[in-house]
Amino acid sequence: MEVFDCHTHPTFNSSMFSDAAKSNNIDYSESGLLREMEKNGVAGCMAIGLDESSNRCVAELANRNRNILPIYGVETQTIEKSYAGLKKLAASGVFRGIKLYLGYENVYPFSKRLDKFYRLAENNDMTVIFHTGDTWQSIKRSKQGSMVKYSHPLNIDEVATTHPEMKIIIAHSGNPWTEDTAEIVYKNKNCYADISGWFFGKPQNDSMDLMKDKLKFLVRFGGKDKILFGTDWPLAGMHDYINFVSECGLTSNEIEHVLYKNAKRLFFQNS
């Protein structure tokens, strides 16, 4: 079965991800990523940047590998600079989407400050990915510290409704508020959710049943066409994550949609 990973961070110059990769025994390099994809039948992935230097890194990676789609990580702490950087690149079609770090940067998705990013995304057919749900304490993107009220998935409804043509991915499905995410993707035609980042390293046995139930609810309430596979690599290995999806009690048709078909429809419509 083919797979597309909608959420990876191959930003090899980031020390935070390098440390995580080390503890997960993951070869955190371009060749390590390509080997892991090959071994697990992963046909392509989204490579998500965090800041200026990692945006450069994912763009270069995508330049060498056509099956890797780069996503521009927006820094709202230095919003004008970040916008100027994106604007310069948007028209050339290098980046396939943008990522906004909401709870890490204490900005609501419906903040007027973000309108110009949405305009750019709409005009250049870029997908907008929002970090939602829990914030990882080792990531520091704002002086005040992360606040999850900004990354609650219910906040996405307003921006999805007022920008009906903009393609939106609710990253991490707002975990632990996955039921709220199921409602948002069910209600809004333009909204999808990825299931990345639900576990770090190996899946923990004591929480597996809970996670399987969450995934089933998301797929059956939100819609099998709306849920996307993602890992948050190198925070988790692709093999373990594919196993998790395959073994959670979904039908093979549902699994195919989550692992591959939805991403194919979303990102490769014209090819």
Ligand SMILES: [Zn+2]
């Ligand atoms: Zn991520």
